[in-house]
Amino acid sequence: MPDSVVQARSRRQFLQFLAGSPLLAYGGGAAFAGEAPSKLPDPMMWAPQNLEELIKAPKDAINVFDFEPVCRKNVPPAHFGYMASGIDDEVTLRANREGFLKFQLRPRRLVDVSKVDMTTDILGVTYPNPIVVAPIGGQRSFHDDGELAVARAAKAGNHLQILSTATSTGVEDVTAARGAPIWYQLYATNSWEVAQTMIKRAENAGCLAVAVTVDRAGGRNQETLFRLRATDTRDCSGCHDRSSLQSSMRTRAMYQGIDLSGLRNTQSSAMTWDFMKRLRDTTKMKIVIKGILAWEDAVLAADNGIDAIIVSNHGARSEDSGRSSIDALPEIIDAVKGRMPILVDSGFRRGSDVVKALCMGATAVCVGRPYIWGLGAFGQPGVERVLEIMRVETEAMMQQVGAPTIKHLVPAMVRRA
Numbered sequence: 128m129p130d131s132v133v134q135a136r137s138r139r140q141f142l143q144f145l146a147g148s149p150l151l152a153y154g155g156g157a158a159f160a161g162e163a164p165s166k167l168p169d170p171m172m173w174a175p176q177n178l179e180e181l182i183k184a185p186k187d188a189i190n191v192f193d194f195e196p197v198c199r200k201n202v203p204p205a206h207f208g209y210m211a212s213g214i215d216d217e218v219t220l221r222a223n224r225e226g227f228l229k230f231q232l233r234p235r236r237l238v239d240v241s242k243v244d245m246t247t248d249i250l251g252v253t254y255p256n257p258i259v260v261a262p263i264g265g266q267r268s269f270h271d272d273g274e275l276a277v278a279r280a281a282k283a284g285n286h287l288q289i290l291s292t293a294t295s296t297g298v299e300d301v302t303a304a305r306g307a308p309i310w311y312q313l314y315a316t317n318s319w320e321v322a323q324t325m326i327k328r329a330e331n332a333g334c335l336a337v338a339v340t341v342d343r344a345g346g347r348n349q350e351t352l353f354r355l356r357a358t359d360t361r362d363c364s365g366c367h368d369r370s371s372l373q374s375s376m377r378t379r380a381m382y383q384g385i386d387l388s389g390l391r392n393t394q395s396s397a398m399t400w401d402f403m404k405r406l407r408d409t410t411k412m413k414i415v416i417k418g419i420l421a422w423e424d425a426v427l428a429a430d431n432g433i434d435a436i437i438v439s440n441h442g443a444r445s446e447d448s449g450r451s452s453i454d455a456l457p458e459i460i461d462a463v464k465g466r467m468p469i470l471v472d473s474g475f476r477r478g479s480d481v482v483k484a485l486c487m488g489a490t491a492v493c494v495g496r497p498y499i500w501g502l503g504a505f506g507q508p509g510v511e512r513v514l515e516i517m518r519v520e521t522e523a524m525m526q527q528v529g530a531p532t533i534k535h536l537v538p539a540m541v542r543r544a
């Protein structure tokens with residue numbers, strides 16, 4: 128290609144990039160309306176991520192975002208769309224990232240942070256870091272090794288792993304690959320018999336806790352999924368039997384061997400606090416509720432003897448309320464007053480995000496899409512590197528706020544911007 132064409136093309140791409148950049152939201156836009164800007168933004172974005180230059184190996188990644196375009200290239204459009212999608216206008220999806228801008232960390236100096244210890248206790252078990260692998264369904268749709276690759280990567284960094292009800296591999300094999308007990312995430316379905324059978328199976332596999340997801344009570348319009356799926360030219364019927372709910376679920380690892388005749392919905396829109404009481408009488412596992420966003424529900428969880436909650440909007444996949452998890456976290460921590468551990472997820476991509484939540488009082492942070500980007504990009508080594516980047520950034524941020532241990536992360540280190 129002649130140099131002049133390359134230059135014109137890259138200039139056009141750069142202007143297009145800036146047109147989509149948050150810089151425009153801060154007034155840089157007018158200057159870039161034409162081809163000849165009279166004023167440059169400060170800071171200048173000298174090195175925007177070039178989506179045409181993909182990393183070739185996990186070690187090349189500078190941040191977790193470097194994995195996403197590689198995942199996009201490797202993974203079929205319908206599966207990538209399933210992963211990336213939010214709901215409707217994806218206001219919550221953006222809020223999950225922008226929410227972190229509403230909070231600032233307050234760096235502190237002259238503290239010996241030459242050694243940082245990120246050891247964290249989560250429901251009585253000690254982990255060397257507070258970063259948890261969030262439950263994500265059907266991981267074999269991103270890489271053949273799916274949940275097993277993720278379990279091995281979680282083992283390498285010694286992370287707590289939460290396994291989805293919609294897992295492509297059974298809880299026993301994933302636990303074996305992780306080499307330590309995991310948590311099982313439960314979609315209760317409309318059928319107590321189905322839920323009970325899964326809970327027993329998870330308990331027998333040695334799971335420490337059941338995390339009941341409560342935020343999928345209604346329908347959802349996953350526009351990005353539907354639009355990308357429409358571009359997928361493969362024949363999906365070879366893998367997805369959509370002739371009935373039973374036939375589509377029967378292939379799922381955790382539904383196998385269960386009588387599914389009463390199954391009408393894989394979610395439950397009828398679930399109330401009575402379900403939690405029933406669950407308590409059924410299992411010895413700890414009970415965690417995933418998907419709390421209002422302090423009133425957090426207080427009810429503590430009143431009902433729930434062992435922990437996960438403050439989460441499901442990675443903006445349940446509703447488009449516009450409320451980010453990090454925005455919801457402070458009022459929940461205030462209201463719960465230390466009566467149970469509080470985990471949080473949705474939009475965590477940076478060590479500074481993790482440290483903000485821990486300073487507010489969260490016990491641990493669950494990470495979702497980023498490790499799927501790593502999985503889709505490079506399999507297990509990709510997941511390992513994503514988790515490693517998250518750990519390294521978290522450690523660096525702890526040093527910057529002057530916290531040699533997790534206990535040293537306190538509310539005074541974070542304030543509303």
Ligand SMILES: Cc1cc2nc3c(=O)[nH]c(=O)nc-3n(C[C@H](O)[C@H](O)[C@H](O)COP(=O)(O)O)c2cc1C
Pocket residue numbers: 209210211223261262263264291292293312340417439440441442443444472473474475493494495496497
């Ligand atoms: C592709 C995908 C599938 C998911 N599947 C489940 C699931 O089966 N059960 C569940 O409780 N949460 C599920 N989640 C939500 C995650 O557990 C977590 O709350 C969310 O991904 C966190 O947000 P993040 O992706 O911005 O990190 C899923 C998320 C994604 C992206």
